Amino acid sequence: MTATTGDLDIGASRGRLDKTLEFARRNPTVVIGVTILTIMALIAIFAPYIARDPLLLDPVVRLEPPSAANWFGTDHLGRDVYARTVFGTRISLTVGLSVALLSTSIGLVIGLIAGYVRIVDALVMRIMDGLMAIPGILFAIALMALFGSSVQNVIIAITVPEVPRVVRLVRAVVLTIREMPYVEAAVSVGTRLPKILIRHILPNTFAPLMVQATYVCASAVIVEALLSFLGAGTPPEVPSWGNMMAEGRVYFQIKPWLLFFPGLMLAIMVLTVNVLGDGLRDTLDPRIARRMK
Amino acid sequence: MYGYIIRRVLATIPVMVVVGIFVFLLLHLTPGDPAAVIAGDYASPADIARIRAKLGLDLPIYIQFGKWVWALSQGDLGISIFSNLPVAQLIGQRLEPTLMLSLATIIIAIAIAVPLGVIAAWRAGTVVDRFTMLFAVLGFSVPIFVIGYALMYVFAIKLGWFPVQGYVPLAKGFWPFLQSITLPSVALAMLYTALIARITRASVLEVLTEDYIRTARAKGLTSTAVLMRHALKNAAVPIITIIGIGIALLIGGVVVTESVFNIPGLGRLTVDSILRRDYPIIQGIILVFAGVYVIVNLLVDISYTFFDPRIRY
Amino acid sequence: MNEVAVAPAARETEAADRILRIDDLRTYFHTRDGIVRAVDGVSFSVGRGETLCVVGESGCGKSVTAMSILRLLPQPPARIETGSIVFEDRDLLTLTEAEMRRVRGNEISMIFQEPMTSLNPVLTIGQQIAEAIILHQGLSRAEAERHAADMLHRVQISDAPQRLGEYPHQLSGGMRQRVMIAMALSCNPKVLIADEPTTALDVTIQAQILNLMRDLKTDFGTAIILITHDLGVVAEMAERVVVMYAGRKVEEAAVRELFARPLHPYTHGLMGSVPRLNEAAETGERHRLREIEGSVPSLNQLIIGCAFAPRCAFASDRCRVEAPALAEERPGHWTACWEWRAVEERGHA
Numbered sequence: 030m031t032a033t034t035g036d037l038d039i040g041a042s043r044g045r046l047d048k049t050l051e052f053a054r055r056n057p058t059v060v061i062g063v064t065i066l067t068i069m070a071l072i073a074i075f076a077p078y079i080a081r082d083p084l085l086l087d088p089v090v091r092l093e094p095p096s097a098a099n100w101f102g103t104d105h106l107g108r109d110v111y112a113r114t115v116f117g118t119r120i121s122l123t124v125g126l127s128v129a130l131l132s133t134s135i136g137l138v139i140g141l142i143a144g145y146v147r148i149v150d151a152l153v154m155r156i157m158d159g160l161m162a163i164p165g166i167l168f169a170i171a172l173m174a175l176f177g178s179s180v181q182n183v184i185i186a187i188t189v190p191e192v193p194r195v196v197r198l199v200r201a202v203v204l205t206i207r208e209m210p211y212v213e214a215a216v217s218v219g220t221r222l223p224k225i226l227i228r229h230i231l232p233n234t235f236a237p238l239m240v241q242a243t244y245v246c247a248s249a250v251i252v253e254a255l256l257s258f259l260g261a262g263t264p265p266e267v268p269s270w271g272n273m274m275a276e277g278r279v280y281f282q283i284k285p286w287l288l289f290f291p292g293l294m295l296a297i298m299v300l301t302v303n304v305l306g307d308g309l310r311d312t313l314d315p316r317i318a319r320r321m322k
Numbered sequence: 323m324y325g326y327i328i329r330r331v332l333a334t335i336p337v338m339v340v341v342g343i344f345v346f347l348l349l350h351l352t353p354g355d356p357a358a359v360i361a362g363d364y365a366s367p368a369d370i371a372r373i374r375a376k377l378g379l380d381l382p383i384y385i386q387f388g389k390w391v392w393a394l395s396q397g398d399l400g401i402s403i404f405s406n407l408p409v410a411q412l413i414g415q416r417l418e419p420t421l422m423l424s425l426a427t428i429i430i431a432i433a434i435a436v437p438l439g440v441i442a443a444w445r446a447g448t449v450v451d452r453f454t455m456l457f458a459v460l461g462f463s464v465p466i467f468v469i470g471y472a473l474m475y476v477f478a479i480k481l482g483w484f485p486v487q488g489y490v491p492l493a494k495g496f497w498p499f500l501q502s503i504t505l506p507s508v509a510l511a512m513l514y515t516a517l518i519a520r521i522t523r524a525s526v527l528e529v530l531t532e533d534y535i536r537t538a539r540a541k542g543l544t545s546t547a548v549l550m551r552h553a554l555k556n557a558a559v560p561i562i563t564i565i566g567i568g569i570a571l572l573i574g575g576v577v578v579t580e581s582v583f584n585i586p587g588l589g590r591l592t593v594d595s596i597l598r599r600d601y602p603i604i605q606g607i608i609l610v611f612a613g614v615y616v617i618v619n620l621l622v623d624i625s626y627t628f629f630d631p632r633i634r635y
Numbered sequence: 636m637n638e639v640a641v642a643p644a645a646r647e648t649e650a651a652d653r654i655l656r657i658d659d660l661r662t663y664f665h666t667r668d669g670i671v672r673a674v675d676g677v678s679f680s681v682g683r684g685e686t687l688c689v690v691g692e693s694g695c696g697k698s699v700t701a702m703s704i705l706r707l708l709p710q711p712p713a714r715i716e717t718g719s720i721v722f723e724d725r726d727l728l729t730l731t732e733a734e735m736r737r738v739r740g741n742e743i744s745m746i747f748q749e750p751m752t753s754l755n756p757v758l759t760i761g762q763q764i765a766e767a768i769i770l771h772q773g774l775s776r777a778e779a780e781r782h783a784a785d786m787l788h789r790v791q792i793s794d795a796p797q798r799l800g801e802y803p804h805q806l807s808g809g810m811r812q813r814v815m816i817a818m819a820l821s822c823n824p825k826v827l828i829a830d831e832p833t834t835a836l837d838v839t840i841q842a843q844i845l846n847l848m849r850d851l852k853t854d855f856g857t858a859i860i861l862i863t864h865d866l867g868v869v870a871e872m873a874e875r876v877v878v879m880y881a882g883r884k885v886e887e888a889a890v891r892e893l894f895a896r897p898l899h900p901y902t903h904g905l906m907g908s909v910p911r912l913n914e915a916a917e918t919g920e921r922h923r924l925r926e927i928e929g930s931v932p933s934l935n936q937l938i939i940g941c942a943f944a945p946r947c948a949f950a951s952d953r954c955r956v957e958a959p960a961l962a963e964e965r966p967g968h969w970t971a972c973w974e975w976r977a978v979e980e981r982g983h984a
Binding site: 631 | 707737739749758767
Binding site: 166175281300303307 | 336337338339340341343344348351459460462463464465466467468471472474475479486570571573574577578581582592593596597599604607608611612615616
């Protein structure tokens with residue numbers, strides 16, 4: 030019995046829908062994670078429409094607890110905490126995503142080269158080992174001290190300590206794939222290096238890199254908050270969650286809401302990104318889990 | 323086996339060299355004149371010149387590096403710009419609180435995490451397992467200072483069981499010391515515990531699928547014997563590894579925790595120095611922390627030989 | 636649903652020397668994709684000191700049967716639905732876990748296919764052998780180690796005392812399998828289950844291990860259930876043979892009888908696919924190896940009729956709708972096939 034193309038199309042798309050639903054049923058946490066993150070992204074994008082100006086000072090109403098006028102209360106300069114929290118989403122998401130993207134790209138390039146060119150490998154890995162010996166936060170703080178305070182510098186300062194770990198990961202993949210029989214076969218047929226890299230090695234890095242990228246993103250959000258909290262992060266007027274907590278800590282005992290809301294948002298964002306990373310790791314390949322150690 | 327140990331020790335040298343170079347270059351990587359950066363925004367040209375001469379910044383860079391390394395070998399970490407005291411002395415003064423905090427954290431973390439991870443792996447898929455993993459994800463997702471403030475709010479402010487801030491040295495009495503250190507180390511331990519528990523579970527789980535576990539069961543051993551005698555030793559290597567790697571996170575966390583709970587340790591020193599651009603202290607602290615990290619991981623590497631006889635050659 | 640009706644004649648007679656009797660064993664795996672009927676109504680028995688070979692392709696259920704005897708399967712996915720496994724006078728399936736542990740490694744031992752990974756890499760050989768001895772025979776560590784050294788000697792490993800302190804990675808594959816055998820026999824079990832013990836070894840080592848097993852069997856008087864897919868091993872070692880397919884027993888006979896006169900198309904096919912070295916010299920011509928077309932049915936589908944019918948050259952219409960019953964068609968020779976006479980004739984051609 031022949032089927033018309035119309036029938037085939039419906040059949041195929043229903044298959045995909047079924048598969049997605051099946052996946053959703055088996056991995057409820059991933060679905061929840063993606064949903065929450067999407068909501069956060071929407072909050073970030075539409076921030077100006079759902080909150081008023083976060084920089085607006087109004088000393089008359091300083092340090093007010095949550096009320097109908099100010100859902101999350103006001104801070105010591107009379108700024109609306111709710112607005113600042115909402116706009117803080119932008120900073121955190123921007124930093125998180127930028128660091129994840131940057132560190133994976135840079136790490137990918139270095140890792141590919143190190144994995145394939147032996148002389149470079151020894152040198153590069155020694156440098157990476159050395160850099161990893163410096164605790165990430167200290168590294169970032171030191172870099173911030175050097176370059177001064179701005180969102181861009183924060184991104185760079187957090188990216189640099191993350192690169193060695195990505196390099197390690199990529200290099201491990203390269204070394205493994207390089208020994209595979211199908212790569213040997215490709216080489217023996219005369220395939221040139223760039224093509225081998227792109228065709229065989231690169232695709233194998235996608236899965237572990239994606240998983241690592243989510244963890245890096247979560248870590249970057251935390252580190253940005255930490256840096257700002259310590260005073261070495263985003264400039265003070267920028268409404269980042271870390272800044273809010275740094276400013277609010279002085280009043281913590283009597284006006285805890287100044288810390289509570291940004292803290293809560295931080296926790297939620299990082300939690301969902303981590304859960305997403307776990308879910309990705311479980312779906313993509315159980316073998317990756319081994320390498321993630 | 324001794325060859326392995328010696329090789330591991332030698333391997334730490336290049337790492338420390340890289341760290342040393344980075345730390346040294348820290349000052350010289352600033353855009354602009356290092357002396358001006360140190361002098362600050364309000365310095366006059368005369369001040370800047372004076373600082374330059376004082377710190378020897380007018381000499382060629384390799385000579386500076388040489389002098390710096392030489393001084394290091396004598397234990398001289400430089401002089402703090404701000405307080406004019408030797409960096410080594412300042413670090414020494416702040417050492418105890420940080421050390422105590424770290425030790426307490428490590429003990430709490432390992433004591434909770436390893437058994438938790440083992441049980442989670444043993445009862446994989448059950449409620450215990452899911453709950454453990456949920457706790458683990460929470461532990462390393464919620465930032466340390468959020469946990470710290472939460473604990474502070476509940477247990478110190480509302481319930482009053484612990485001091486809100488500060489550190490009581492051991493010399494002033496064991497019980498007060500313990501009280502002052504509980505909240506900060508619990509906050510710090512959360513992250514570390516979560517990490518170790520996850521890896522423990524993953525490692526034990528993987529080991530439990532190995533063939534030799536099947537052999538052990540076929541010999542009639544009890545589940546406990548299988549777990550303790552056959553599984554754990556094999557699962558040890560990744561667990562010990564993560565404990566070593568986690569030290570880096572621990573160090574970062576110490577900085578934040580001391581800031582939250584106002585503990586006068588190395589972490590606070592770091593933060594203060596950063597804000598004041600007191601480079602010699604920053605350099606000294608990074609060296610010390612990196613050195614600790616390297617030594618701990620060296621010990622971890624050496625400990626492998628006890629757990630896995632294949633790693634002796 | 637078509638069940639395999641087991642004719643009364645197929646049940647083993649109550650002979651006193653039957654040390655292990657498996658009766659209508661069904662082990663199913665409850666997976667997300669359905670129920671996999673890995674072992675679907677298997678019965679056979681082993682006599683004292685007898686060597687029984689269980690033959691079949693991968694996936695026919697022979698390993699699961701073996702693991703079911705010692706109840707080593709993880710109970711959540713796997714479940715022994717029905718059946719009995721009577722060892723001496725006790726049904727193993729009714730024992731508590733504690734009682735079962737006393738049987739394992741002590742009265743019934745098992746060795747596995749992969750000697751490379753079946754030994755714990757972080758414990759010494761001596762520790763691993765002595766472990767079972769200390770557990771089951773209550774000897775002290777020193778006595779157990781002496782016993783272990785003796786066992787190593789029995790499996791023809793030289794420098795036994797020195798070997799005790801060595802680790803598995805220091806030994807070759809063949810030696811590791813010898814160590815496994817030493818471990819399994821250390822408490823003088825009445826039954827040894829060997830699941831493809833030589834499959835992962837080189838051919839020359841295979842011969843050594845098999846010879847060793849035969850010698851030890853004579854010394855210890857152990858019954859052996861040898862699981863294999865290799866007919867050569869069957870020919871060497873077996874006294875009786877059970878052929879399994881798709882989770883069921885399809886033929887059983889003494890070894891010579893089976894080779895001379897296979898009464899099931901599957902066995903017939905297996906024999907035909909073994910290359911014969913002397914064939915050209917004997918018959919003056921060489922034949923193509925006859926392969927059995929098709930592949931093993933997936934075990935989570937309900938099978939209607941004979942499981943082998945889709946691949947069978949002798950299959951009739953009756954075969955496709957009615958599952959054949961196991962019957963003693965020739966003395967001491969059971970087969971589950973409607974067309975067994977045709978198979979017998981073809982064998983004579």
